[in-house]
Amino acid sequence: MAAAGKKCSGVLFLFLLFSLFSLSQSLLSDSRKLSVELNPGAASLPRGGDLLHVRAVGDNDTLHFLFCSQGAPTLLLVHTNTSSSTVQVNWSQFVERNHSGSLKVEPESSILYSSALVFSRLLEYDDVNDTADPISDLFPPYELQDFIWSRFNLSGPSALLCGAAANFTNGSLCLQLSAFESEGRGQSWPRLLHTANSSQVRVWLDGVLPRASRSRFLLELKAVGGVYPLSRVEVHRSIDDEFTPSIFQVSQWVPTENASSADLGFVQWKPVAYRQSNPALEDATPCRHSDPRPQSGEAAAAASGLIRAFYAEPETFGMNVSFGLAGEPFYNSTKFLSWTLLVGSGSPPVDSFSPLVVSVMAVGLGTPMILLLLGGVFVLPAEEGAASATYEPIN
Ligand SMILES: *[C@@H]1O[C@H](CO)[C@@H](O)[C@H](O)[C@H]1NC(C)=O
Ligand SMILES: *[C@@H]1O[C@H](CO)[C@@H](O)[C@H](O)[C@H]1NC(C)=O
Ligand SMILES: *[C@@H]1O[C@H](CO)[C@@H](O)[C@H](O)[C@H]1NC(C)=O
Ligand SMILES: *[C@@H]1O[C@H](CO)[C@@H](O)[C@H](O)[C@H]1NC(C)=O
Ligand SMILES: *[C@@H]1O[C@H](CO)[C@@H](O)[C@H](O)[C@H]1NC(C)=O
Ligand SMILES: *[C@@H]1O[C@H](CO)[C@@H](O)[C@H](O)[C@H]1NC(C)=O
Ligand SMILES: *[C@@H]1O[C@H](CO)[C@@H](O)[C@H](O)[C@H]1NC(C)=O
Ligand SMILES: *[C@@H]1O[C@H](CO)[C@@H](O)[C@H](O)[C@H]1NC(C)=O
Numbered sequence: 001m002a003a004a005g006k007k008c009s010g011v012l013f014l015f016l017l018f019s020l021f022s023l024s025q026s027l028l029s030d031s032r033k034l035s036v037e038l039n040p041g042a043a044s045l046p047r048g049g050d051l052l053h054v055r056a057v058g059d060n061d062t063l064h065f066l067f068c069s070q071g072a073p074t075l076l077l078v079h080t081n082t083s084s085s086t087v088q089v090n091w092s093q094f095v096e097r098n099h100s101g102s103l104k105v106e107p108e109s110s111i112l113y114s115s116a117l118v119f120s121r122l123l124e125y126d127d128v129n130d131t132a133d134p135i136s137d138l139f140p141p142y143e144l145q146d147f148i149w150s151r152f153n154l155s156g157p158s159a160l161l162c163g164a165a166a167n168f169t170n171g172s173l174c175l176q177l178s179a180f181e182s183e184g185r186g187q188s189w190p191r192l193l194h195t196a197n198s199s200q201v202r203v204w205l206d207g208v209l210p211r212a213s214r215s216r217f218l219l220e221l222k223a224v225g226g227v228y229p230l231s232r233v234e235v236h237r238s239i240d241d242e243f244t245p246s247i248f249q250v251s252q253w254v255p256t257e258n259a260s261s262a263d264l265g266f267v268q269w270k271p272v273a274y275r276q277s278n279p280a281l282e283d284a285t286p287c288r289h290s291d292p293r294p295q296s297g298e299a300a301a302a303a304s305g306l307i308r309a310f311y312a313e314p315e316t317f318g319m320n321v322s323f324g325l326a327g328e329p330f331y332n333s334t335k336f337l338s339w340t341l342l343v344g345s346g347s348p349p350v351d352s353f354s355p356l357v358v359s360v361m362a363v364g365l366g367t368p369m370i371l372l373l374l375g376g377v378f379v380l381p382a383e384e385g386a387a388s389a390t391y392e393p394i395n
């Protein structure tokens with residue numbers, strides 16, 4: 001009776017200890033103060049698209065998230081070493097999209113790092129033989145800079161942008177940007193872990209009539225940066241827990257290895273897309289990426305008003321993400337595809353075991369541990385002077 005009581009209180013103690021630990025972790029984790037401004041400084045609605053500015057102010061630094069639909073949708077992240085840096089836009093120049101320097105983060109000397117992600121093209125191919133090999137039978141690409149984009153639909157630190165090609169029959173491509181005050185997880189799968197230093201973009205293709213019944217899609221992305229552009233993709237093992245069932249990997253687009261990662265940036269995603277907006281497990285479809293390749297910076301600036309405005313000499317790498325593998329259902333099975341990625345500064349968040357898994361482990365590992373300890377306590381006095389005996393194998 002007494003032993004069982006001790007065992008229970010031991011487990012309870014471990015559990016409490018763990019809860020306290022995770023609580024203190026969440027209290028200690030950094031947070032930022034967010035403020036949101038649409039078309040900062042513009043006298044009227046600018047022609048050609050919106051510019052959203054999310055200012056995320058930390059103790060002694062600021063992250064500026066700029067999301068723009070002037071041309072191809074683009075997210076620019078600028079990290080400064082002061083909590084008072086500002087964004088200045090010369091709107092008459094900005095909307096002409098031919099002036100570099102029409103958007104500035106000031107003071108310029110406070111900029112620690114900047115990096116941008118351009119959603120440049122949507123590619124579609126007819127996978128007649130179900131090989132999921134995007135080299136074959138490509139249709140003419142959809143240039144996202146030519147889409148007709150909606151005005152931003154804002155709700156808190158989040159913006160929704162939907163657009164369609166003149167050729168789309170019904171259907172649309174949407175991007176939703178979310179910025180965060182503190183650490184947490186996305187609400188829908190893949191439930192990526194974010195911090196206050198990252199923002200999340202969910203991209204989905206809904207109701208578009210495919211050009212072939214066996215169509216599959218790819219999304220082309222371009223990463224633009226200054227000194228250390230994102231140039232390689234690392235694939236890491238990830239813990240399979242309840243947040244992203246059945247996915248064991250996380251991919252990160254990061255700068256060259258030489259760069260100290262402390263104050264640079266990243267794009268992170270899990271290699272999975274979903275074929276339903278409220279997916280079940282069977283709606284998950286794997287995705288793959290191509291190796292990032294150097295691209296023309298001029299082409300990126302021509303496609304994106306924000307790149308033109310901010311960068312004088314945009315160093316650019318491009319990459320394709322393809323959705324679906326051989327044998328997986330084609331796009332027209334549901335006419336829906338969604339994919340989520342994280343764009344941030346510093347090091348990418350690392351998944352750890354979820355509290356549920358840890359409590360299960362604590363109970364599973366803790367019980368034998370406590371039994372051993374209790375056993376040790378009872379055994380030790382009896383075997384004083386014969387400590388080495390306790391290290392002999394147990395039969
Ligand atoms: C911010 O800067 C002030 C003064 O420069 C310094 O006292 C403070 O410790 C810094 N805070 C952090 C979190 O770095
Ligand atoms: C914006 O640029 C124009 C030149 O295109 C210049 O005349 C004007 O002074 C600039 N405005 C500001 C606020 O700098
Ligand atoms: C930018 O484009 C406008 C017309 O769109 C043109 O009038 C202007 O001269 C151009 N400026 C530069 C610097 O190319
Ligand atoms: C950071 O802040 C210091 C002091 O305000 C400034 O001198 C320096 O140029 C800033 N920029 C960088 C990139 O460190
Ligand atoms: C599909 O398979 C057929 C027969 O094997 C072959 O002739 C054709 O070239 C393949 N098409 C593609 C696009 O690979
Ligand atoms: C749009 O439609 C035209 C005519 O049907 C076609 O020539 C063009 O390639 C299409 N563009 C795309 C991106 O599908
Ligand atoms: C804006 O988004 C909300 C939900 O996010 C939606 O209910 C609303 O209809 C949208 N408004 C417009 C104008 O699209
Ligand atoms: C487009 O949407 C309308 C209304 O939802 C529907 O009646 C029509 O069949 C759709 N067209 C195609 C090609 O899916």
Ligand SMILES: *[C@@H]1O[C@H](CO)[C@@H](O)[C@H](O)[C@H]1NC(C)=O
Nearest residue numbers: 030058061195196197346347
């Ligand atoms: C966020 O960025 C700040 C400034 O670079 C850094 O001090 C902090 O540790 C970062 N937080 C996380 C969770 O990476």
Ligand SMILES: *[C@@H]1O[C@H](CO)[C@@H](O)[C@H](O)[C@H]1NC(C)=O
Nearest residue numbers: 212213214330331332333334
């Ligand atoms: C896919 O498209 C083809 C031809 O357009 C059609 O016959 C087939 O029924 C479609 N499949 C689904 C699941 O809608």
Ligand SMILES: *[C@@H]1O[C@H](CO)[C@@H](O)[C@H](O)[C@H]1NC(C)=O
Nearest residue numbers: 227228229255256257258259
């Ligand atoms: C990175 O390091 C390699 C050798 O270790 C060197 O050849 C290369 O120039 C470096 N690149 C940069 C951008 O510093």
Ligand SMILES: *[C@@H]1O[C@H](CO)[C@@H](O)[C@H](O)[C@H]1NC(C)=O
Nearest residue numbers: 134135220290293318319320
């Ligand atoms: C993406 O794929 C298309 C089609 O294979 C190719 O033309 C394009 O160059 C690729 N983009 C990048 C950045 O690799």
